[in-house]
Amino acid sequence: MVASTCIDGHWDLNNIYHPPVKRSMTVAGHQTSISLEPLFWNRLRAAAEAEGLPVNAVVAQIDVARLESETPCGLASAIRLWLMTRT
Template sequence: MSLSPPPGGFQGPVKRSITIAGHQTSISLEPIFWRALERAAASRTLPLSALVAEIDVLRIADRAPANLASALRSWLFANESNSKM
């Protein structure tokens, strides 16, 4: 079995400004994670900012030391893994 790069190749983080909990914040994620978040928000009929805000609330409630970008990646990975089981 050989490995290959992801579709579109390896891409660095892209910073976006988003409003959550009534304030603007910047989040840096790789494009593949932004696309996954957009799909997850659409499948839940939520605006992207609402999904990010919900994940942020979970992160804070869990007292997780992870920053928001790490929490988003972890949430996406866990939900993608669970949806394939």
């Protein structure tokens, strides 16, 4: 996986423009695949570590919240939006 690098708060712009990477995971007992850019995979992994949970458990929580929304978006979009609210 290509890693996006952040050094002293500045992103390495040569690495952030990587196309999405598809990963398979089990969310709420269902197998699914999610495509996210490496920057978002890295942030999702860090968020999961900070919460002491596996990545798929955090994704399951995001999935529940998005489905409860009046205007649910796709899961990958929901993950990106959730990550943006954490900064």
